[in-house]
Amino acid sequence: MSEELPKETSTARNIEIFEMTQTENQEIPIAKESDKVGLPPGTLIYVDDDGKDDETLREKGMVRAIQYNESGFTEIRIKNIEEIRSLDQTDKMTWINVSGLWDVNAVQTIGEIFQLNPLVLEDILNMEQRTKTEDYETYLLTILKQMWFDSEAKEIKDNQIGIITFEKTVLTFCEEETPLFGTIVERIKTGGRIRKYGADYLTYGLIDIIVDHYFYINDAFDEWLDDAEKRIIKKTEKADIEEINQMRHELSAFKKEVRPIITIAEKFEKSDSKLVRKQTRILFRDIYDHAVRISDSIETDHEILTGIYDLYTTGISNRLNETMRVLTLISTIFIPLTFIAGVYGMNFRNMPELYWEYGYFACLGLMVIIVIAMVLFFKNKKWI
Amino acid sequence: MSEELPKETSTARNIEIFEMTQTENQEIPIAKESDKVGLPPGTLIYVDDDGKDDETLREKGMVRAIQYNESGFTEIRIKNIEEIRSLDQTDKMTWINVSGLWDVNAVQTIGEIFQLNPLVLEDILNMEQRTKTEDYETYLLTILKQMWFDSEAKEIKDNQIGIITFEKTVLTFCEEETPLFGTIVERIKTGGRIRKYGADYLTYGLIDIIVDHYFYINDAFDEWLDDAEKRIIKKTEKADIEEINQMRHELSAFKKEVRPIITIAEKFEKSDSKLVRKQTRILFRDIYDHAVRISDSIETDHEILTGIYDLYTTGISNRLNETMRVLTLISTIFIPLTFIAGVYGMNFRNMPELYWEYGYFACLGLMVIIVIAMVLFFKNKKWI
Amino acid sequence: MSEELPKETSTARNIEIFEMTQTENQEIPIAKESDKVGLPPGTLIYVDDDGKDDETLREKGMVRAIQYNESGFTEIRIKNIEEIRSLDQTDKMTWINVSGLWDVNAVQTIGEIFQLNPLVLEDILNMEQRTKTEDYETYLLTILKQMWFDSEAKEIKDNQIGIITFEKTVLTFCEEETPLFGTIVERIKTGGRIRKYGADYLTYGLIDIIVDHYFYINDAFDEWLDDAEKRIIKKTEKADIEEINQMRHELSAFKKEVRPIITIAEKFEKSDSKLVRKQTRILFRDIYDHAVRISDSIETDHEILTGIYDLYTTGISNRLNETMRVLTLISTIFIPLTFIAGVYGMNFRNMPELYWEYGYFACLGLMVIIVIAMVLFFKNKKWI
Amino acid sequence: MSEELPKETSTARNIEIFEMTQTENQEIPIAKESDKVGLPPGTLIYVDDDGKDDETLREKGMVRAIQYNESGFTEIRIKNIEEIRSLDQTDKMTWINVSGLWDVNAVQTIGEIFQLNPLVLEDILNMEQRTKTEDYETYLLTILKQMWFDSEAKEIKDNQIGIITFEKTVLTFCEEETPLFGTIVERIKTGGRIRKYGADYLTYGLIDIIVDHYFYINDAFDEWLDDAEKRIIKKTEKADIEEINQMRHELSAFKKEVRPIITIAEKFEKSDSKLVRKQTRILFRDIYDHAVRISDSIETDHEILTGIYDLYTTGISNRLNETMRVLTLISTIFIPLTFIAGVYGMNFRNMPELYWEYGYFACLGLMVIIVIAMVLFFKNKKWI
Amino acid sequence: MSEELPKETSTARNIEIFEMTQTENQEIPIAKESDKVGLPPGTLIYVDDDGKDDETLREKGMVRAIQYNESGFTEIRIKNIEEIRSLDQTDKMTWINVSGLWDVNAVQTIGEIFQLNPLVLEDILNMEQRTKTEDYETYLLTILKQMWFDSEAKEIKDNQIGIITFEKTVLTFCEEETPLFGTIVERIKTGGRIRKYGADYLTYGLIDIIVDHYFYINDAFDEWLDDAEKRIIKKTEKADIEEINQMRHELSAFKKEVRPIITIAEKFEKSDSKLVRKQTRILFRDIYDHAVRISDSIETDHEILTGIYDLYTTGISNRLNETMRVLTLISTIFIPLTFIAGVYGMNFRNMPELYWEYGYFACLGLMVIIVIAMVLFFKNKKWI
Ligand SMILES: [Mg+2]
Ligand SMILES: [Mg+2]
Ligand SMILES: [Mg+2]
Ligand SMILES: [Mg+2]
Ligand SMILES: [Mg+2]
Ligand SMILES: [Mg+2]
Ligand SMILES: [Mg+2]
Ligand SMILES: [Mg+2]
Ligand SMILES: [Mg+2]
Ligand SMILES: [Mg+2]
Ligand SMILES: [Mg+2]
Ligand SMILES: [Mg+2]
Ligand SMILES: [Mg+2]
Ligand SMILES: [Mg+2]
Ligand SMILES: [Mg+2]
Ligand SMILES: [Mg+2]
Ligand SMILES: [Mg+2]
Ligand SMILES: [Mg+2]
Ligand SMILES: [Mg+2]
Ligand SMILES: [Mg+2]
Ligand SMILES: [Mg+2]
Ligand SMILES: [Mg+2]
Ligand SMILES: [Mg+2]
Ligand SMILES: [Mg+2]
Ligand SMILES: [Mg+2]
Ligand SMILES: [Mg+2]
């Protein structure tokens, strides 16, 4: 479906990382969710429970402005946040992407420029935010998580992304820079359909690409479950139940992010905001489909996991049965034999058998007969 | 209820398979769901996770146009997709059926001819699509799966079918050719009631026959469950829990397809689209009935499966109990006897019993008494 | 509440069984649900999965017309279906009851006389139909099942009944003749309140008596559960888990029929059809009550059943514990004794104890002391 | 909040028990639920599944009329039901309370006097009735159960109460006399707020006091669960699982009565009947609160019960583990020792050790070493 | 987001604790929930099931009035409740906070001053009240619980808070004084945004800070679960199942408080009361977010807890398996050896092996071979 629209000259001014409002040696304040308790509503603090360090955070800061319309495309790396005020926004779409949200002052300045509600900024700066969409009349706020499966740690990793949608402007705030948005930039640069439409279409494109990537996680779970099932069928080590617990935990975490995506898609599809055009609303049905299918797949995975757990526990029981069968077999065969040996080991003076010529051999013969009888009995019981 | 309407001459022009837009040696690109990640919305790629090969796919390509009204019936095999443009559509119903969707260009051309939304085409080309119906105002999109039970592999197999309903035109897109539609063609040919009605009635007929066939799967499950229950009651092998897991899995997969059929039937019954006439809407209640009954039956099967699982696990426990009873019985009887034998096997100088005339026989007698007492004790406990 | 209305002469013309449209030797076609797959909607076939034979079916055929108003009552056995056309329907209620639905042609003729939708006839002829009510504007269709508990087979049996309600006419179609309707006929004959009201009231009366009889099944389950619980507390045989499974299954089957009755009652109570008068709508609250109470009772029964299952499985575990306690007790007491006997059975030349005067008795004494110590130890542990 | 309204003279005419319409020796017909099957709707029969006897029932019969307004209060024991017709009902609230409902004729007469629907009377006479409220336009029917916990039998007992609410008249029908209503009578007598308001307020007061008493049952369950938990932690007897089952059963029975109370409170709060004034509707929120809190508490109790069940079953498993550990310990220590003793009990001619001076003591030493090694091994495994 | 509004002089008159309407020696009546049964609606009694004593309660009594507007702030400790009547309420926000609710007369007087419904006062005085919000047209009632985790007792503790919201007045009633409100007072004193807004905003602020503190409990659970999981993986003591039960119980208690917070937030957000301004309604979305996230987290914790329980029970099973493996190993190796020793301990006259030169050593050799064979067999079975 590649469209052959005329590509204008893209005059990207590549400037360095934007001027930090905090000096380099200053510590970056990272709060835990519970550190914010008691602060007035709308207090801006960078909240993250994942324990990032200052170095990593500082390196990631970057602001980029992209402007386009049907006839052109410009990309600007913003060095000083105040530059945003001077962007000419007539007759074009403007997309401002902020990656790395540790510079709270920068985020606050952007909030002032675009007159955002402090509660919106607070949500955007909270990396533990709930996936949701909210209508603020002049703009829409959407928060969701880019996610991927770390196959080493067997863990889902995420990168929270906040999207503010005006009529002709989109602001995106990423916990850290995401490669996914590069794909969208490329589509805009090469003049795809996206160039013709407004902020709602760009928002759709961004959400779509994030949700599309959930399919990789889906695939990773399928593989993991399949592999675990095979290993459990073969042998059981104590580690398995812990792995089952971990699978359960990661699946739940995934479900918790996917379910609100369904709600987001429905809200956009049925939106009565003038910011979401009718032709864009229909597109969200596609995201709805994706989310429902992934959600269905997670449900299936949960059922498979229950099956694996059953395999594991019945495996334990079966092994106990087997162990006890071995014990019972050996005991039942030898206990009577040992008894007979014990009898003829008694020291009674008057024990006629002991003096028979072939008493010993008769005794051994008796033992063999008992063994054969026992073996036949257990064969019949299907124990051997 | 066969109706004796006058059968007109059916002027079917049997032409060969339509001209492929791709040459024969070209590879057919089959994407997995996750391969589409990152592509612009509406990008047309054939998506299938089932691993079909090129040969099979290429053989299946076929486009057929059927036109009929109360007074006549024509069937045309389309060799070149462009022929569709020249079909005379006045005063008749037109049904175009595409089987084998690998020729993406062909599907795209049809999309252009009928001005379909690229997202609709994308869905039709995705064999992992969710079962659903959507209203696009000038047409309706319905996607569902023909399904059958492969009794060898003990697996549900499916064939995805997309239906586009205009006022007097129906387009169907099948993953592979389906024998079910032949039955409908026959009904049209022999001039049944279907000849009198429009595209909505044909759509009803197609969905009805697909859903009707779910009853076979229903029957297959009943048989499988019944058989598994009987086998488990008789003996338990390690394989059983895996079979229970497989049954669970297939049942879930079936439920996942049947549930959205209920939604589809409801949407058609309560449709406010002008494309669905009132008298057709009432017919969808019948499909609703079918779907609800199959769904109820699946629920019952799940309960039966839980019962089978309980049979299996209590079977394990009962067998352990039985094994331990055998061990305890044998041990408890012989351990005291062996002890007595041990006592009289001791080498103390001064052990009067050893020198009694009938000490040995008294000892044996004592042992017999102990055995009898034990046996009575266990009889009393209902262990033997 | 018996009313003393004047009883008019009831001029019942008792004619023989209606003339069969099929000759006596002809086979009656009985289809399974899945045999209908692929037939056009509205195709009339007698569907039943219960495996009845021709003889039984043929004997059951009977059509009866009852006509009444406040001043009179007439009962006619219809021999020839066409007689129905000539019934005078002015100023009176007409109830036509068809018992035994194998004569598809007869049903079809009735359908033609009363202009019923073929889908309605199809549903009436399907003995596996879902319990439901549907509004066809000029008439209402209600399908439900008369049920009873076969205490021999420990199974719920059913007899499907279809009711068509016009303004002054009621048609009932019974899988086989039901004694319940005799009660209603008697009430009409003896001139109860029912004589004053229309078709909606008769419909209410018919549904009411069917639902009333569900209380017997309720009682049967209470008895069965109670009995099973007592038996399981006393002893456990392998058959129990199978009985638990059977109880689960029958309870589920019962629930599946009772739940839609709640929906039927609600639909009638809130009906906006002109066929259901306001004073009749209020009566359906009573049926609603019945259905809810039976449904509640089934829920309770399910909980009781879970309790029985828990009794059963903890019974198994407790018995294993008991078995192992016996084994451990015997083993723990005798193993050290046997060891001591073994020691003094060794053949070392230099074993001073063997030569002591009372070595043997000292040894026996030691053994007794050990036994006493062990018994005290186990007493303390509450094992004996 | 005691109000000091002027108390008027209460002219209570204490007459004996009302004249029974049935003679003393006549049997009182008590039907079971299933005995009513097949009777016409509205047939009045006293239904009770609890097996009361005639004597108890007959003693309980009593009808009392209370009339009051802001300026006065009168209480009359009705001896003859027909007296009710002659009660002056202008300008006052009338409350007629019937306790003991076995005299069906009396109930029927009251029904005629107040023109009640026969279905209402039927419900009132059915002691197995569902807790509910229904709007009959000129009056409201509310049925609920006074309940208390019989701590001897560990069972919830109930007393069904039907309330009919007109604008200025309340009729109450109690399965047996309830002491709770005495409290309300006292409030009216002492001239509380209740004297100022109408029938809706009295209805509120009656329901409120009944629901208030559910808190006692709540407390009884808390105590029972607490006690059972403690007993199970200490020791397990076979009876426990049966007690757990009984607790489950009683809790379910309680829940089944409390849940519809929530619905009743909501229906009154949101009632559009002109019989329920706005200021009374607000009061039902308080009952709603009570019912929700009791319902929440029942849910908690169910969770606690699950915990108790888990305690019980893991207790069984833990005890088995302990038993097996004792067996394994004893066996593992003595089996090798017994083997050594066995070896030196062999009768081979040429066994050098037997002839060593200190062979016996070396052997004993070896055994001691083995025991020490074993003990250390098990200590390490934390078995001892 | 600190705002630099001009801070006016805060003229706080610090007066002592308000004059108690009950003398110091009088007993404070504390009722249990069930003690109120039977009292007329609206009867004011202090209800608390937690067993506080008089001393503690009496010390806590305190009433404080805070008045502020954009230009000033005053804080008054009320000694005599009647002072409240004389507070000048023109042009300012008034917040009256009552801490310690044992002085029922004081609460009643406040109720009279502000014309509160007796049912509202009754709810405020009931420390077992359900978390909820209700609209009384001229004011709103909100009841919720401040909560914290007592890490010693491993228990959630709570402090019930009732909030009455008029247009420019807020009344708060705290079970005991809460430090959280100090934070809000400080915000008002230092002239934050809160000074500009009305009673709805203050209500929001109070609810927000209470809900914010739930995050601490959330963290405490995370830590507890994590710690318990680690301990269970290492070793299982009998206490564990009881700890799991306690965790379940506390989690449920927490959930029960958090869930209605979601409802409260929704009710405020969608409120049609004129007391809640549009800009305040949006703020409640933030509280909604918090409550949903905490609720999600509780759900996750429940799943983790299920995982811990599975770890625990499979741990028991695995340990049993291990124990039985040790027993079986030792038994299976030594039982045959002991049998052989028994055979050669028999006293038959004619046993050739006994007289072989190296018979003893051959026998020992045979035993060694058997041991090696057994060890290899169990190695192969992965038992050792
Ligand atoms: Mg805050
Ligand atoms: Mg995180
Ligand atoms: Mg994160
Ligand atoms: Mg992260
Ligand atoms: Mg997509
Ligand atoms: Mg799509
Ligand atoms: Mg999956
Ligand atoms: Mg895409
Ligand atoms: Mg597939
Ligand atoms: Mg497929
Ligand atoms: Mg069908
Ligand atoms: Mg049908
Ligand atoms: Mg089935
Ligand atoms: Mg069909
Ligand atoms: Mg059947
Ligand atoms: Mg049947
Ligand atoms: Mg009835
Ligand atoms: Mg009733
Ligand atoms: Mg029952
Ligand atoms: Mg009845
Ligand atoms: Mg009862
Ligand atoms: Mg009762
Ligand atoms: Mg109350
Ligand atoms: Mg209250
Ligand atoms: Mg409780
Ligand atoms: Mg009260």
Ligand SMILES: [Mg+2]
């Ligand atoms: Mg408390």
Ligand SMILES: [Mg+2]
């Ligand atoms: Mg408290």
Ligand SMILES: [Mg+2]
């Ligand atoms: Mg907050």
Ligand SMILES: [Mg+2]
């Ligand atoms: Mg927020």
Ligand SMILES: [Mg+2]
């Ligand atoms: Mg948590």
